[in-house]
Amino acid sequence: MRIDCPMCGSRDRREYYYQGGAVMLARPAPDAGEAAWDDYLHLRENPAGETEELWQHDGGCGAWLVVTRDTVSHEISNVALAEDVKRAMRKAS
Amino acid sequence: MRFSGWRVLREGLTGNKGWAPHWRDPEPKAEYDAVIIGGGGHGLSTAYYLAKNHGMTNIAVLEKGYLGGGNVGRNTTIVRANYGQQGNSEFYSHSLKLWENLEEDLNYNAMMSQRGIINLFHSDGQRDAFARRGNMMINQGDDAELLDREGVRRLLPYLDFDNVRFPIYGGLLHRRGGTARHDAVAWGFARGADQRGVDLIQQCEVTGIDIENGKVRGVQTTRGAIRAKKVGIVVAGRSGQVAAMAGMRLPIESHVLQAFVTEGIKPVIDHVVSFGMGHFYISQSNKGGLVFGGDLDFYASYAQRGNMPMMEHVMEAGMTLMPMIGKAKVLRSWGGIMDMTPDGSPIIDKTDTEGLFIDCGWCYGGFKAVPGSGFSFAHLMATGEHHEPAAKYRLDRFRKGRGLMDEEATGSQHNLH
Amino acid sequence: MRLAGKGLVDRSTPVQFSFDGTTYKGFAGDTVASALLANGVKLMGRSFKYHRPRGVLSAGSEEPNALITTGKGAGQEPNVRATVQEVYDGLVTRSQNAWPSLDFDVMAVNDLGAPFLGAGFYYKTFMWPKRFWEAVYEPVIRKAAGLGALSGKSNEDTYERAYAFCDLLVIGAGPTGLMAALTAARAGADVIIADEDSLLGGRLNAETGAVGHQSGAAWAAAVVAELSSMENVRLMSRTTVTGAYDGGMYGALERVNQHTSHRGGGAPLECFWRISAKHAVLAAGALERPIAFQNNDRPGVMTAGAVRAYLNRWGVTPGKRVAVFGNNDDAHRTARDLAAAGVHVVALIDSRNDVAVPDFDGRVFKGAQVCNAAGRKELESITIRTATGEEALQVDCLAVSGGWNPTVHLTCHMGGRPTWREDIQAFVPTDGSIPNMTVAGACNGVFSTQQCLNDGVEAAKAALKALGKKNADVEVPKAEDAPYQMSPLWAVAGKGRAWLDFQNDVSVKDIKQAAVENFRSVEHMKRYTTQGMATDQGKNSNVAALAMLADATGRGIPETGTTTFRPPYSPVSIAAMGAGAQGHGFAPERWTTSxxxxxxxxxxxxxxxxxxxxxxxxxxxxxxxxxxxxxxxxxxxxxxxxxxxxxLGKIDIQGPDAAKLLDFVYTNMFSSLKVGRVRYGLMLREDGFVMDDGTTARLGEQHFVMTTTTAAAGNVMRHLEFVTQALHPEWEVSFASVTExxxxxxxxxxxxxxxxxxxxxxxxxxxxxxxxxxxxxxxxxxxxxxxxxxxxxxxxxxxxxxxxxxxxxxxxxxxxxxxxxxxxxGMEALNVLRIEKGFITHAEIEGRATAFDIGAAKMISAKKDCVGKTMAARPGLVDEDRPQLVGLKPVDAAKQLTAGAHLFERDAEAVRINSKGHVSSVGFSPDLGTMIGLGFFARGPERHGEVIRMVDHLRGVETEVEICHPVFLDPEGERVRG
Structure with missing residues (x-):
């Protein structure tokens, strides 16, 4: 498996750290309530198909990435910098 | 038909013409008292215990592929009760007791072999952590022994004790742990359930769960609608998809775990051995293959196959721990889909829908849990009450933070357990 | 027997090797199998279960029978294919799974018990009396398990791992692969061509047909020479591509020195390659399949293609009186080539009625089948069944062909399932099974040399197009050819045992019995009978077994199921894939300056x-x-x-928002810290449990240095990256690890x-x-x-x-x-010093402790949000009954404390439900003259001064301990300030 880091180019999976679903970008407000936090930390869509995930190029530039990947074929269709995605989320909301 | 040495002898003398199917292939009925979704190890054992312990025989197991086709047939066959956290400790203790009488119970030789498990440790800190766990095991009534380096050397002289990156300080020995023939466990439970009247329906995929007014009414399948008063979801690897049919989201992320087997070689490893400085566990099967595994590939996956980085990492661990296995050749690798939960422990619980129950989230502890999970889930489905050894496997523990069983102490990130 | 003037072995370089203690002569280029056959040795192994005598079946890595052990001492290597292992001077080989000798094997008695040892028999017996399973039955079974043996000694050989990158990976160097490589290489692509054989050329080296104006072998050698001269081509012989993985990654095993006596030092025995290829052409050819009939496993019964390979490539005839039996035209070539080489071809038996057969001196049987073979350790005769009756023929070798199976294996590695093709009665790869891979030639069901050459060019062109490269001109030579026609024949009807999986001793009867017992799914059948589970992974038998299952269950082959294969294509040593980790190589080592x-x-x-x-x-x-x-x-x-x-981890943090970051990742306030001051901080994971602790110093208004624990340095760094990139990219703050x-x-x-x-x-x-x-x-x-x-x-x-x-x-x-x-x-003293002061380490904050547990609930500032704050307030995390940090002192005579012991009320039985905590750290305090410890106990802080019970079952220590404040020395902190 290889991932195209927007900073460094195509690199072996060994250089990357996987964290989980990209929902972790949307941290709830401290007072958002039990259900919102349960959603954020525990519950997962966990699709058998395309999904957005958070990876970090920790063996490289250190960038956190939002990787769009299919969990059945493992095909990667998009890689974006998490900070760009987060900024766009901010703008949209 | 009862299996025995005499039966094998008699059939052998008469041309092996008298063998009968291990189970029937019935057509699904229109209605059952209960339906189990998933004909894997846990589903089959649930059906078996529903019939045996609770007299529920008008039930069906619905399997989209073939019986035992999931993780029960693709694991490293390790059976143990060496957990350190309340909740897990009593559950696996109960499950191990069931294992110890499984052959007699099922009249099927699942080859449960208590060859002993040794978890190695490589620092004083690790020793203390293992001591805490071993003491929990004994508190629970199970067995554990703390071996020092020489004690390990006596049992496992082939390990690399000298000039190695992470020297061996000792090991936690669990004599009652061991291995079993994985497929036979599924087949034994299937045959036992079938003999008690349970309908095992293969090639029958559940496509929907019928719910009315908060109560479950049955399921839709590729072989037609089936009404049922109770429905149990036992589909590790597909838990999220099936639960979604009932509008549920689960605290689960699916991951791939690889395992490996070498060509058959003459016996060299008698125990189950695990490395403490990298995930690696190994045993040798009765056919001679070294069966071993390591950690998750760490990315979400439903592909039932892994990639080279983790494969190589597992081999590296093998080479640093026991370099005498270097010339054994890996014959086959495979992957299973693990229901990873935020504390690494499973779920056996009711749902918000009346009559709908769920058994999932086994991470990679599912095989050893097969009898215990079925026993406890059957108890819950039949009586509506939690079975004491599995009483802590609640869905709401993450939300409330109460009764978390984080054996690896790695926190709520699903793939770190 | 070696034939004069035949073959490609180097007759000027004789080689001596040994098998079971006897020295034999061969030539450079021989495999152990070809050299033994040349020396008239036919018995090379014993089967797994019944210990039936076996000879060589094939001429490749798919060999199920002729498995041997090579080497001595720590160099001993089991289960080596005699058909792959090349001979070299001094090579020592032995047969395996036989005692006391290959010729006289006591365990062959199992064969007599076969009626009782059929498919799955062990699931039905060995259950009574209960304790006999582990005491008697299993030890006996285990002793019989396995084929060859490991030495039991630590590996002493050198193995390597390496990476390679290319535009195009060509897998297989037969006619298809060579043409593909040549086409792509001439177009300027970076090409790797890998083949598991020592001699590139594939079947061209085993056949007599011409390519262009020369023999196929000579043409292959010429192409190889051209490819070798090109800088953009890497030729990898003796290299098996073992697996296809995500993103164009392929695993490959190169047997660098398995064919030489070089061991140790800088010369690796094997190298495991990870090849990153933008595109791949699979040109892995096809594998011939045997036909099942009674005693079809007798030494001397071989695949027809293997017989041709031994004849044409190695100049060896496996017999003096040979019969050929097949269901396809390809088998005829064996009769023709043998006859042309002067070998007595007794008969050609074709199961089809209306076929044209080549002209030669032997008898021809059409519409006939071989239904039995005789000769226990060496084939002596076969029985032929024709429309008119049965007839025995005296032969010492039978060449069998049941048709060819495309080598689809790699295309299954990513979950692809092959497709059944009725005309060739075989599975071919399904398009798109591996992204960016083109399948070409025989492994795609193309069984003509000419078409394979063409297919290779086309595959390369497709790859070049995908790579955005221009085509180069390549002329496709004319190849001598014959069409491949066949009619299905999987097993010959009859009594007795007809073998499918040779190594695992699975017979047609076993498949039928499995079906009777309702193991009707392919997966059930395989697992129940062990069909396809041997070292060849069913390469020789899976399709036939599937056909038998289809027959037994009244279904067609495609309805019955498909066959799939998992990596590796052929077995790979653990030492190769784990190369470099032995000893200290498993993990990096970090050294301090002291x-x-x-x-x-x-x-x-x-x-x-x-x-x-x-x-x-x-x-x-x-x-x-x-x-x-x-x-x-x-x-x-x-x-x-x-x-x-x-x-300890050191992270240098700078920027206008540095203090904001610290306020967010620590529970306590850092923005209020004065320049020139240090503060202790506690860090939570987002789930509310303690992640790490340490001190952070403010060196300037916008400049901090954070310290972390040694163990958590990497995690904390990643955590800061996460917070600043994924949660708060708007903060102006930069940081770098300065630990080193x-x-x-x-x-x-x-x-x-x-x-x-x-x-x-x-x-x-x-x-x-x-x-x-x-x-x-x-x-x-x-x-x-x-x-x-x-x-x-x-x-x-x-x-x-x-x-x-x-x-x-x-x-x-x-x-x-x-x-x-x-x-x-050192660390021991450091540990005692910190326990005396009640300072925690990862023994206490082991991942399940909350701030509440360690008495630091008040460190979670109410004035701000921080990571973990919300979840730390979950009811379960602040439950008063949670075990909480305490100091512990032994109060009875034993004066012992052990870390990992559990804590109970004084009178409570030491069982799980009574466990109220544990001891986390202990040390001997010279100042206090006693053992002291830290631990956790339910409601501990309320119970200082009370005596409880510590039980360490494992170490046999039981003692009464007093709960005390975790700070044992200088509770007012006068010394530290003084």
């Missing part, structure tokens, strides 16, 4: 994270570690001790200031460096940093200098300390 000196002082070094740290520094006269430890504790409590603390840039030493004890003042260019005066002060200093002329912090409760400092000065500063500090009655202290 490492060398510590080792010189005799300190045992222990692992901490990836670092090594000194456990203690023994002095002459000390016989136990405790003596050293007590002395070192005394240095710190009474004089001055020096300890290298460089392994600074060497840092704790100087602790009442004389620490005095010691430092001898080194600092501007000595510490009065209150110029109060407790928790920090700032730049000049130490012996070097710019460094000084922190007045303490992990021992004593007046103490940590002094940091750029790493290049670390070793000399350590020496200076040590010398001064010793002059002042102190010295170096």
């Amino acid at each position: 490492h060398k000196r510590s080792v010189e002082m005799g300190a045992p070094m222990i692992e901490a994270g990836l670092w090594y740290r000194p456990s203690y520094f023994p002095k002459p006269g000390e016989s136990t570690w405790r003596q050293s430890c007590d002395r070192e504790v005394g240095y710190v409590r009474n004089a001055v001790g020096v300890c290298d603390v460089s392994t 840039q600074w060497a840092q030493f704790a100087v602790a004890g009442p004389k620490s200031r005095e010691l430092l003042n001898g080194l600092l260019d501007e000595p510490i005066k009065g209150e110029s460096w109060p407790f928790m002060a920090c700032g730049p200093v000049s130490v012996v002329g070097v710019e460094g940093r000084l922190f007045r912090i303490s992990f021992s409760g004593e007046h103490a400092y940590e002094i940091a200098v750029p790493s290049r000065y670390g070793a000399s500063l350590f020496d200076i500090l040590l010398k001064r300390a010793e002059e002042m009655g102190g010295g170096a202290y």
